[in-house]
Amino acid sequence: AQTVTQSQPEMSVQEAETVTLSCTYDTSESDYYLFWYKQPPSRQMILVIRQEAYKQQNATENRFSVNFQKAAKSFSLKISDSQLGDAAMYFCAYRSWTSGSRLTFGEGTQLTVNP
Amino acid sequence: NAGVTQTPKFQVLKTGQSMTLQCAQDMNHNSMYWYRQDPGMGLRLIYYSASEGTTDKGEVPNGYNVSRLNKREFSLRLESAAPSQTSVYFCASSTGGEPEKLFFGSGTQLSVL
Numbered sequence: 001a002q003t004v005t006q007s008q009p010e011m012s013v014q015e016a017e018t019v020t021l022s023c024t025y026d027t028s029e030s031d032y033y034l035f036w037y038k039q040p041p042s043r044q045m046i047l048v049i050r051q052e053a054y055k056q057q058n059a060t061e062n063r064f065s066v067n068f069q070k071a072a073k074s075f076s077l078k079i080s081d082s083q084l085g086d087a088a089m090y091f092c093a094y095r096s097w098t099s100g101s102r103l104t105f106g107e108g109t110q111l112t113v114n115p
Numbered sequence: 116n117a118g119v120t121q122t123p124k125f126q127v128l129k130t131g132q133s134m135t136l137q138c139a140q141d142m143n144h145n146s147m148y149w150y151r152q153d154p155g156m157g158l159r160l161i162y163y164s165a166s167e168g169t170t171d172k173g174e175v176p177n178g179y180n181v182s183r184l185n186k187r188e189f190s191l192r193l194e195s196a197a198p199s200q201t202s203v204y205f206c207a208s209s210t211g212g213e214p215e216k217l218f219f220g221s222g223t224q225l226s227v228l
Contacts, residue, residue, distance in 0.1 A: 009155070045205065045219040091157055100146050100165060101209035101217040102173065105157035 006106035023092030138206030
């Protein structure tokens with residue numbers, strides 16, 4: 001079975017600074033997807049970024065980018081120019097190539113953005 | 116644009132009581148899912164339905180039953196609630212195809228006393 005680990009229960013960053021959230025995973029599969037989801041206090045789950053394992057290029061979405069290290073099974077999220085609205089719980093998630101949207105989530109990292 | 120609608124948003128039960136969490140999507144998605152979220156554990160899959168008429172167990176199915184009533188609706192039932200089932204429950208549906216997109220409801224906060 002796949003596992004996803006987020007070793008940072010809490011992180012904080014100053015507004016306009018950069019922060020990196022860590023995620024590691026364990027799998028025996030070669031093809032899969034990785035995701036970062038944001039959950040603000042509203043509880044809504046919002047997809048931040050997605051990475052296909054077969055793609056060597058790291059995914060980027062505006063101020064959000066990932067560092068995907070397949071051999072190391074590492075998938076970190078970098079948030080640049082942090083904004084107050086970035087404050088939320090962030091979840092890393094894994095999806096097998098053939099499992100539909102049956103996701104395995106990490107424990108989550110609570111991000112605080114200080115003004 | 117309703118998306119995925121869950122009812123109720125909050126519920127308090129006594130141990131041993133039963134209840135059904137309702138979920139409906141208006142996006143014509145084949146696949147639907149129930150997750151629970153607990154502090155320090157992320158979201159875990161309870162049950163899923165790949166298509167109308169089919170359901171399968173996820174990671175934590177014990178104590179729950181599901182019904183895929185039709186393509187739109189996927190309900191989660193607690194027959195005899197236990198304090199360990201205190202959690203936030205999320206229903207979700209997915210588009211299928213690639214890139215597959217997952218849409219979440221807004222969650223149900225359930226407390227079992």
